[in-house]
Amino acid sequence: MARRADPPSNHWYEANDPDPPPLIISSSGFRTQMSLSPHTTPSGYRLPSIHAAPPFFTQQPNPSTQATVTEHWTRLILSYGRFKKIWLLKLEDAEVAGNDWDEILRNDRINRKLPSSHLGHILKQMVAKNQAIYDPPKQTRSVLLYWRTPEEWAEVLHEWAISTGQLNTILTFYEIIEPSIPSPLSGIPLPILRKAINILTATNRAQIITIADGEGVRLLAGK
């Protein structure tokens, strides 16, 4: 059996890769397997080993296999969003490099990237499972991610108001989104904030108040 001088797994890493994957040498002495290991990105995020598997980036024709793939991508996207505090994910992020999502949507070590059609499929599933919403509504090219659910954000907001002594005062949405002292809510997209406030309103822990330059909210102690 003629063995290629240049085995196909050769393209998996480059000699100057700062973090070359470990090679498993089989007993016959041929380099036959590369261990799929977790990888820490320059921003400090630990990518799961599946991100180093070349077929992970292809949309699978077998529905049950694709369900597994989608599940892994969903987990990865939500966890990375939470890690970097980014809410917005667009199909464009898969099409054009040079954005917040490069570390996830591409893997230069194995020369793979997530096609935007595959990303579109994943986003659709995430929206169906209430793990994201299309924003703006009535389109399917960008989503806001629920790496925390609106219910969780409602609690975060309420606790923040208590711990910063801002119960019963009127806060503008702007003051919540861009507080002078950074908070867990810094940068929260308005649609998610609204949902969180609505949840608090329903349990008598917030009141929406119309003020001169728009809307505000008064957070209450509740029961």
Place this chain on the structure above:
Amino acid sequence: MHRLGGVGIAAFDRQQQSQRSFAELSTTLSQNQVNNLHEQLAQFRSALLRFASTHRDSIKRDPNFRHAFQQMCASIGVDPLAGPRKGGWWAEMLGLGDWQYELGVQIVDVCVTTRERNGGLIELGELVRLVSKLRGVAGGSITEDDVIRSIKTLKPLGAGYEVIDVGGGKKMVRSVVKELDEDQAVVLAIAQEEGGRVSEEMLMARKGWTQDRAKAALENMLLRDGLCWLDEQDEINGIAYWIPSAMHWDE
């Protein structure tokens, strides 16, 4: 004619009496034999108990010793797991039954948790590695032999756990009821050599298959069995198939 024992009623009595004596003698004899056996068994038991308590730790810890012990059991026709009580008295003395069952549970654990990505087919070495990882360092080392033995004890569960030989000294463990045809076995063997990657071109070049045959085998594994994943960004052939059970996962 002179009959032994004479004739008439008296002879009948005499015959009955001698039968009784024979019966008595035989009872005594077999009683002796039974007692003898009991004695031997008791001796064997105590010797075994001594052996077990002396080597218990070695049996649990040392794979070579364990293997030798299992072989010894097999050659004298004793199954360490069999016995009247739960797990067998052997198992009770050695704690080996629990050990084997525990290993079985861990094997099932690994097979089930990896099933979604490998379609229910895992390479034996990989299984050993993952089970060892699950057990931690304190669990002591386990061998492929131990795993195969444990899988045999899983058989009565009817879950379809089976060790299959894919050739080239490679074994895989199948945890779903699924028949593998010959072509798929060839594909698996090549995937093992290539770290999981297989392509139509590879099968054509190495096995002399026609493209149709290669395509059919791979598509069946992909679409029907969910045993491999498609890669549409392959640098060499454009399209490649990856068999997760032949890939080396580390997490």
